[in-house]
Amino acid sequence: MSVTIKDVAKLAGTSTATVSKVMNGSYSISRETVERVHRAMEELNYHPSNAARNLAKRVTKAVIFLTSLGRDSGFSNPHMFEIMAGLESVLSEKGYAMTVRSIAPEDVCAYVQNAMETKMADGFVIHAAVISPELDELIYRMEIPHIIIGMPGFTSHFCWIDINNKLAGEMAAAHLLKQGYQKLSFIGGEEGDLISEHRQQGVMDVLKEHDLIMSRRFLKHGESACDSAYSTTNELLRGGNELPDAIICANNYIAYGCVMALKDAGIRIPEQMGIITFDDYPFSQVLRPMLTVVSVDVYDVGIQAGRYILQKIRKPNLFIQTYITLPLLIERDSTRK
Amino acid sequence: MSVTIKDVAKLAGTSTATVSKVMNGSYSISRETVERVHRAMEELNYHPSNAARNLAKRVTKAVIFLTSLGRDSGFSNPHMFEIMAGLESVLSEKGYAMTVRSIAPEDVCAYVQNAMETKMADGFVIHAAVISPELDELIYRMEIPHIIIGMPGFTSHFCWIDINNKLAGEMAAAHLLKQGYQKLSFIGGEEGDLISEHRQQGVMDVLKEHDLIMSRRFLKHGESACDSAYSTTNELLRGGNELPDAIICANNYIAYGCVMALKDAGIRIPEQMGIITFDDYPFSQVLRPMLTVVSVDVYDVGIQAGRYILQKIRKPNLFIQTYITLPLLIERDSTRK
DNA sequence: TTGAAAGCGCTAACAT
């Protein structure tokens, strides 16, 4: 069909073994032979078949990114795609293909086992949303090269990386204090929203360090939606003269509702109330004043995951530790007192 | 290393050819043999190697999704990932892997050629952002199974599908007229923003059909950003008593700025001014009143692309036509006069 | 430094 290693060997007057060695940069080939082979390749416009090469080498040169996708996930979870983009950049740079596979959480085990047994990939990058203790057991038993994105909510043998949300919370609180705000309030998401809880934790830790304490009434929870945050903020404001001077919103949606409520109440940001939130999307730069945020380079999470999985593929039992990326404070107008 | 077809054949007391036939569902194998082979497979926990199978079959069972990714594209281009998710759903359902590859526009030709020659995929789904006349030539010459997402901006042999933005514009205008608005205004993006231009085109066509004409002063252009749209809207309002009674915003960002300007000017939506825009993200449901939009099921675009590319892989010279998906009107509060 | 030969694990005529 197309030109193969045999054709090259014939034209170059060598064996296929020699051609193979030339392709793989063996040192034991004379300069002249190398040149002859290269010329033959050029002349025939030869390109080695990946499939054949991988079969012979017993590798796939592919990594599967496993997650749960569906209608609207492009909109509802841009972070995941940001990670995916970062991951792709390092994989393709190293000659690996990134195969993206969506899978229901209950089917993950069967899929991973099969994908491994039929040699569909050399390793897996798995979103925490689809993991389970069973998967942990499987991966541990079969020694599957993997890296989980997001900290598992249960103890496991998994290798994982995650964003340090607690640290992000610490940075938010520390920034407010530095700016001279003193009576901090926190509006979080629903119970069980781990991201929100970790951020809150960080905030509380910083207050404790400064021998401060957050008034009970300044700690609020609700849905991670604009509407809910609007009401919650209004509750907060009903406190009369016992008002906070800054609000930490657990995420962009909450921040949006919160800012709307403050505007409607005629409270000036940042003079009367400082506002800080997390992540730089989708509202932080659109609201006025523009919001100070603690953001995370999610793309970088993907890059880290890529480096990690490639290492695991090389040396399966190396680096069993966890890893964490750093948040970044982007100071804007909502906290300049 | 692992269990192969030979082991199965040996245990089942047949040839490997028979095992292969059993796997591929050949009709010319006796019931008993089939059962014996299946038992052997189970007993040995056999799983055929994809690499070997694909090599022998001269296929890859993979489709490459080619686009240009980078830091922030998860946020700035959620549509693309929505398409990707739709694409993945049909590919994986049909046993194909979706390989995602980011590539700079200037490297696309070389990449596609190489990927084809080294047999990395059976077909390509390519985002219009990275195409060029050279690519068209290459794909045409090498008869590469492909489908472009987005209408090429030049004449070509490409197979492509795209959203019908002109139709979306028509729907927006028609809806406003139906609601009783009569003096329509259009705020578009920059010159050269094809999406905005097509939408505008649709609007104008509908007006013409109704023997209406848009006042020059009601047709505005600016950047696709909230700030810019805020100013543009103010210009529009400075028209004194010559005001439109509805505004069509070319996208969500423009709509956001526009709504802010109207609010600050004390103009009531939808009573004094109807607002309609396109796409349901990220602001249309967060603004008050919630915005009526003409949206497109982008996920469905991915599904269509998937079906299309699989057909092309089967029969490379079938379906050379283009295809288009339908916009959907989501009626909300901003146009209930 | 080079090449012969035996794989990698499966498929696909062609016989039987």
Place this chain on the structure above:
DNA sequence: ATGTTAGCGCTTTCAA
């Protein structure tokens, strides 16, 4: 209905 045989296109000992 089943087996023989020759690939698919490349890699990798091992010997020369």
